[in-house]
Amino acid sequence: MTPGKRGTAMHREPFQNQLRRSFIGYVATILALILLLYLGGFALNFFAVVVRGCRRDNQELETVLTQQLAAYDRGAEELTGADALRRAVGSGDRGECLEANRLLYDFTNQQKLRAYFVLLGADMQVLSSNFSAHNQSIFSSSAFAAGAATRMKQEPAATLRYVCTAPVSSEQACAYTLCRAVPDETGAAAGYLLLNLRQEGFRDAVRDTDSEVLLTDRYDNLIYTTLDPREDPQDKQPSNKFSLSLEDDGILSLDGSRYYAVCGAVGPQALRLYTLTSLDMQLRMLLYSGGLFIVLLLLLTGVVVAMTKAFTRQNAMELGELTAAVEDLSKNGGAEALPPQCSEESQALYTRFRELIAHNDELLNRRRQMEIKHLEEQFNPHFVYNVMETVRYQISEDPETASEMLLSFASLMRYSVNYGHTKVLLETDVEYVNDYLLLQKARYNNCLLYDFDIPEELLECRVPKLLLQPVIENSIVHGYRAGRTLSIRVQAEHRDDTLRFIVTDDGTGIPAGRLAELRESFEHDLTNEYAAHVGLYNIQKVIRLTYGAPYGVQIESTEGQGTAVTLTIPYEVEENEGC
Template sequence: MGKRNRNFKESIRYFFLKYTVISLILVYPLFFAFMVIILKINTINNTKQATNDISASLEHVYRNYYDEINKMSNSNTVINLINNRLHSNTIYDEFYKFNINQKVKSVFYIVDNDGIFLISTTTADDEISKPIVENITLRAAEKPNEVIKQTDIVNYSNNKETVYTFAKSVKDGNGKIVGCLIYQLYEEDLQQLIRVRGNEIAVVTDEYSNIIVTNNNSVKGLMNKFIPKYYYKDKYVNLDVDKYYINKKALSTVPIYVYTLNTIEIKNMIFVFYFLFLIIVSIGFWFLINYFANRMSSRNTKSIDTLILSVNELQNGRMNSYVDIKSGDEFEILGNQYNIMLDELNALIKKNEELFSLRRIVEIKQLQSQFNPHFIFNVLETLRYSILIAPKEAEEIVIGLSKLLRYSVNYKGQKVMLRKDLEYIEDYLKLNKHRFNDKLKYNIDIYEGVKDAYVPKLLLQPIIENSIKYGYLDKDIIEINVAGELNDGIITLEVKDTGTGIRKEQLDNIRRSLKESENITEHTGLYNIHRRLVLLYGGKYGIEIESIFGEGTNVKLTIPYEKSDI
C-alpha cells in the first residue's frame, strides 16, 4: 500500500496535530512533578516566613514590656504609691496609655512587701493573688536587679486567661525593696499575634518547652509541653497521622522559641482533582488543537489573498492599504517589505505636499508683508514728502514700489535665478532706504558666478525684513550686508546686520525650532525658509544663526549649486 499523498495544507495540519499531542504527553508528568515541587517549596517558604513574622512580633512585644517595667520600677510615682499610698490615679493613667497601644494587652499589679495589692487592673481573688505573692514576688525579690519572665497560666473570672508574666522588684532611694511590679499577658492577644496567613500551626514555648501559646491544642503534650517527634534532620515531624515541615527560631532577647508547622503531604483529593483536570484539559485541547490546525493550514493561503487585495486597493488609489501578516515565514517578510515600500511612497507624497504647502505659505507671507498696510503707509508718507521736496526721489520710490509689487504678485515660479531675486532685494532695500535715509546702510556683494544659480523664490527677503523689523529696537542706525560665494558646488549666502541682535535664550529657542518638523516659535519666516531648504535639498542644508545681543545678527544660508536652464 503506497504512502498517502497530502497537499501542503493537509501536511501542515497533520504535523501540527502530531507534535502537539506528543508535547502534551510529555507535559503532563512534568506538570505533576512541577506541581509537587512548587507545593513543597511554597510550604517551606511559608513556614519560614511565618516563623520570622511571629518572632519579629514577639520581639516587639517583649521589648515594649521589658522597657516599660524597667521604667515603671524606677518611677518616683510608683515608689510614693508604695510608701505613702499617693498618686494611684496617675499610675492607672500611665498603665492604660501604655496598654492601649499594645497588640498584646495585659493585667497590671503593684504589690507591696506585705502582699497587699495597691494597684490591680482586674479582680484578683485568693486563687489568683496567693500564687502571685508566694511565687512571683519572691522570685523578683531574689533577683532585684532583673526582670523576671515566666510562663504562668492564670484563669480570670471574665473567661480570660494570661499565659506569660513580667515582674520586677521596686526599690526606694536607699536600694531597699519596697514592692513588686507585675504584668501578665493575655493569651487571646498572643493567639491573634501568632495567626499568620499561609501557616497552619504555630507554637511558642519557653526554654523548658512549656507552651506559652499555640493555635492548635493537638500539639500540647503532658504538662503542657511541646516536644516534637522529628523524623528527618530536625526539619520534618509527625503530628497525629500527618507529616509536617517544621521551622524553629529563638528570640534574640529572651529564651523563647517559635515553632511553625505546615503539612507537606499531598492529599488524595488533590490527585483526584489532578486527574479530573487532565481529562477536562485533554478534551478541551483536542478541540482546540483541531481548530488551530485548520487555522494554521489555511494561513498561507490567507496571506497571499491579503497581499493581492492590498495591491489592488493600492492600484485604486488607497494609500493606506497596509497588510498585517504574522505568519512567521516568507509571506511575513514579503508583507513587511510591501509595508516599507508603502511607507516610502506615502513619505514621498507627504514631502511633496509639505514642500508645496510651505512654498504657498512663504509666498502668501511675502505678499502679506509687501502689502502690509503699515509698510505701504510708511512708503506713501515718504512719497508724499518727496513729491514736494525731491521729485526725482519720488519718482524712484514709485518705480521701486511698482517693481516690488509686480514681482510679488505676478512671478509664478517656485525657483528663480538668484540674479532675479537680488533685483527684488535691491528694490526692497531702496524703498526702506528712502524711509530711513542715513539710518539705514546696506551693501550687496554677491560673487558673479553665483548669480546665475537657480534658487527658491524670495529666498533672502524674510531674513532682510527681520533685520529691519527688529534691528531698530535699540539702535538708531543699522547696516545690512548681503554676501554670497561658491565653494565646491555649495552656495553660501550671508545676511549680516548691526542691529539690536537676539538674546541668548531666544536664540536657543530659534535654533531648537529649526530642528523640529513643526514650527514651535513665532519666527515663521526663518522656519519656513529652513524647512523648505531641508525638504528640497536634504538635512545638511538650511539656515544657521549667530547673534550677539546689542551688536547684531548673522544669518548664513547654504544650498547646493543648481545651474539655471535660462
C-alpha cells in the first residue's frame, strides 16, 4: 500500500473529540495531583502530629520518670541512713518520730512525683506517715506491707521496688513503692521505710501530654495508665496486669480502637513506658475528608463535563466557522475576514489560505491557457495535412479548382493567425467552417452536402476558436462512404444559460462498442486506442478546461444511420455578459 493510500485509509478522530479528551485529561491530571497532595498532606500530618508527637511525649515522660525514680533511690538510701530515722525506729519516742516525720516531709515535698511515706517499726507499727489515720491502719496491716517487710529483712541493704497493691482508699491511691530497711548498729533491719508514689503524682506528670500513657514493670504489672484498665487486648490478664504485644513503635488495636504506640524504658528497673496516640480521630478525619473529597470530585466532574462541552463547543464553533469560510472560499470566492468572534490565529490561517488559493487559481489558469493553446495548435497541422492532400489531387485534375482551394486555404490560415485568442465570435467561427466545407466539398467531388441552422441573434455569442471544425471533420472522415453523398447539418440553440450545437450526419455511424469506448475516453487521457477521434477528444478537453463540468461533448450514433454530436457551452455575448 502506498503512503497516500495509507493516509486515506487511516481513521481520523473528530477535532471536537480530541479537544474534549485533551481537556478531560488535563483536568484529570490536576485532580490526581490534588489527590496526591491531599494524601501527601495527610501522611505528613500523620508523621508530624502523631508519630513525632507520640515519640516526643514518650521521651519527655521517660526523662521525668527516670530522674524521679533515681531521686527516690538516692533519697531512700540517704534517709534510711539518717540518725533521725534510726533513733525513731530504735526508741519509738514521739519526739524522735516527729523529727523523722519532718525529714520525710521535706524530702517528698521536694519531688515532682509526690509520695506517701510510711515508717514502720520492727513490729509493723506506724511510726511516721503522711497517710490518713485510716489508711495508715489499712496499709500497715496489708499483705503488701507484710510481704515487703519480709523481703527487706532478707535484703536490708537493698532498695526494693514494687507495684503498690495496698488497699488504701482511692483518694490516696498509690502506684509504685520504693522501700528500704532502716538498719541498726549491726546492719539488721530495725524498721522499714516505704515511699509510695502517688497516683495523682503520675496524673500531674502526664497532664500536659497529648498521648495516652501506660507504665508497667517488666512483668506487665500495671503501675499507672490513662487507659481504661479493662482494655485488655486478649481479655486474659488479671486486673493488675496490662500487656501490649509491641516490640517496636507501630500501630496496634485496643478494644476496637487503633493507636500509634511508642515503647520506652524507664530507669535501671527497666519499667516499660508506653505512649499511645489515638488514630480514631485521624481515621475519622481521613474518612470524612475522603468522603467530602469524593463528593466534591463528583460535583467537579459534573462541572468539568459541562465546561468541557461548552469549551469544545466554543472551539469547535470557531473551527466550524473556519471550515465554512474555506468551503465558501472554494465555491464563491469567500469573504475577506472571518466573523469577529474568531481568534487572531484563525484569521491569520484563513488569510494565508486565501493567498494560497488565489496563487493556485492563477497557476491553474495559466496551465489551462497553455493546454488550450496546445490543443488549438494540434488542429492546424491535422487540417493542413488533409487540405494539402486535396490540393495535390486537384492540381492534376482541375488546376482552377485547386487555385480556388488555395485561396480558401489562405483565408483559413489568416483566421488562424489573426484570431490567436481562445474565444471568437460565433459568426467568425462559422465563416471559418464554411470555408473549410467549401474545400472539403471540392475534394469529395460534390458528394458532400451541408447546411447551417443558426439563428442570427446567436452569431454575437462568443465560443472557443475552432469549436465546430473538428466535429465536422470527424463526420467527414468517419462518416463518408465512397459512392454515396454525405449530408451534414449544423444547428445552434439557446436554452436557459447554455448554448448548444448539434452536428448531425447520415454517414456510417459508430458501432455500439466503439461508441462506449469513445465516451469513456472523454474522462481519461488520450491514448493510441482512441487516436482516430482525436478531434472530438480535443474539443471535449477544450470545453472542460475552459468552462468545467457539466459542459462538454455528447455523442449519439447508430451504426449505418449516422451520428449526432452535441456541444454544450455557457451562453456568452461579446461583452462577456449573460443574455
